[in-house]
Amino acid sequence: MKIPELVLPAGNLEKLKTAVLFGADTVYLGGKEFSLRAYADNFTLEEIAMGLAFVRQYNKKVYVTVNILAHNRDLQQTPSYLEKLEEIQVDGLIVSDPGIIKLAQRYAPSIPLTLSTQANVSNYEAAAFYRDLGVKRIVLARELSLEEIQEIKQKVDIEIEMFIHGAMCVSYSGRCLLSHYMTGRSANYGACAHPCRYRYALVEEKRPGQYYPIEEDERGSYILNSRDLCLLEYVPRLMDMGIESFKVEGRMKSPLYVASVASVYRQAIDRYTTYREDFSANELNSWTEELTKTATRPFTNGFIEGESSLLQDINKEEKQERAEFCGIVRGYRSDKNMLKVEQRANFGPGDPLQLMVPGANILPLDLQELFDEELNLIDRARHPRQTVYIPYPESISEYTILRRG
Numbered sequence: 115m116k117i118p119e120l121v122l123p124a125g126n127l128e129k130l131k132t133a134v135l136f137g138a139d140t141v142y143l144g145g146k147e148f149s150l151r152a153y154a155d156n157f158t159l160e161e162i163a164m165g166l167a168f169v170r171q172y173n174k175k176v177y178v179t180v181n182i183l184a185h186n187r188d189l190q191q192t193p194s195y196l197e198k199l200e201e202i203q204v205d206g207l208i209v210s211d212p213g214i215i216k217l218a219q220r221y222a223p224s225i226p227l228t229l230s231t232q233a234n235v236s237n238y239e240a241a242a243f244y245r246d247l248g249v250k251r252i253v254l255a256r257e258l259s260l261e262e263i264q265e266i267k268q269k270v271d272i273e274i275e276m277f278i279h280g281a282m283c284v285s286y287s288g289r290c291l292l293s294h295y296m297t298g299r300s301a302n303y304g305a306c307a308h309p310c311r312y313r314y315a316l317v318e319e320k321r322p323g324q325y326y327p328i329e330e331d332e333r334g335s336y337i338l339n340s341r342d343l344c345l346l347e348y349v350p351r352l353m354d355m356g357i358e359s360f361k362v363e364g365r366m367k368s369p370l371y372v373a374s375v376a377s378v379y380r381q382a383i384d385r386y387t388t389y390r391e392d393f394s395a396n397e398l399n400s401w402t403e404e405l406t407k408t409a410t411r412p413f414t415n416g417f418i419e420g421e422s423s424l425l426q427d428i429n430k431e432e433k434q435e436r437a438e439f440c441g442i443v444r445g446y447r448s449d450k451n452m453l454k455v456e457q458r459a460n461f462g463p464g465d466p467l468q469l470m471v472p473g474a475n476i477l478p479l480d481l482q483e484l485f486d487e488e489l490n491l492i493d494r495a496r497h498p499r500q501t502v503y504i505p506y507p508e509s510i511s512e513y514t515i516l517r518r519g
């Protein structure tokens with residue numbers, strides 16, 4: 115049986131390392147030089163090279179997104195950027211624009227091409243078209259059912275990657291101008307700010323400041339309000355179908371999200387590879403509970419059962435108990451038996467804390483005392499990115515995540 119590649123997003127070097135340590139086979143990332151705007155959650159070429167050096171230690175891979183819908187002005191800098199990516203030998207390029215595909219084949223000829231979901235491949239003729247163009251793998255449109263995916267897989271000899279987890283567009287896979295219009299960040303340049311998830315209200319022209327909710331019941335608005343995709347329970351069927359790669363959305367999500375999603379899908383893939391049995395209800399419940407802790411929206415299985423299931427599940431009641439990302443373990447002081455932690459949210463003794471250790475262990479942490487960098491006793495870790503020390507009997511892996519709840 116083919117074991118699918120688990121592909122996680124990496125918004126920065128920290129998330130790249132977190133994804134790999136928590137179970138990703140591959141990370142995908144965007145380059146600062148090419149995105150035209152220097153978003154925090156993008157990599158310089160130097161950082162891409164650093165990321166590559168890190169993943170190589172674990173025999174993992176880095177794909178770089180060059181999946182903008184390019185305008186003429188973008189084409190001038192494309193060849194030199196592609197040449198640099200060829201030079202540092204990234205493992206794959208994710209492309210969608212036919213012009214960029216042509217340039218990638220000319221200026222980065224040794225790097226395999228993955229067709230982005232933004233190309234919206236939704237039928238086998240389109241898949242065959244891109245195969246004949248020399249593309250190695252296709253990320254299918256998210257709007258396909260299991261039967262449609264299976265038919266494409268059977269009819270076309272090309273690697274298939276599909277989204278199994280993360281945000282869904284209310285438009286067709288990212289072909290949308292809403293984010294560009296509202297925030298200046300274009301989805302078509304890989305920088306969507308997800309305004310289709312903002313809370314919207316109605317205002318009558320002559321009553322400024324009076325907001326009328328757009329909603330159908332007390333659970334909120336169903337206009338521009340997509341749930342997040344979660345195909346965890348479909349992992350066995352998708353593996354049986356021979357899907358080569360499972361992709362997770364969310365380059366702008368936190369390291370906690372990356373760690374949690376990577377860890378759950380790693381366990382699910384490994385479990386099915388070993389036992390070839392459907393997951394038990396207990397397994398599914400505990401993995402889903404874990405995923406729910408870091409999700410931003412309730413889940414949907416999207417279009418996988420056909421379009422009608424999308425209409426039905428808006429009525430499902432779900433409770434969401436979120437975990438909060440409090441810090442990252444940066445080392446261990448063996449002379450004092452203390453973990454060195456970089457703070458990410460206010461925490462202190464008495465909080466219900468847990469340590470998420472790479473390798474799928476979640477350990478309760480009974481925090482009695484907390485110390486600052488000079489080892490003075492403090493009551494809370496209050497300051498952003500503050501270094502604090504936590505008494506702990508043994509060293510644990512760097513990039514272990516401290517979370518609350």
Ligand code: SF4
Nearest residue numbers: 283284290301306310
């Ligand atoms: S705003 Fe929403 S629909 Fe538009 S690209 Fe972003 S996630 Fe997709």
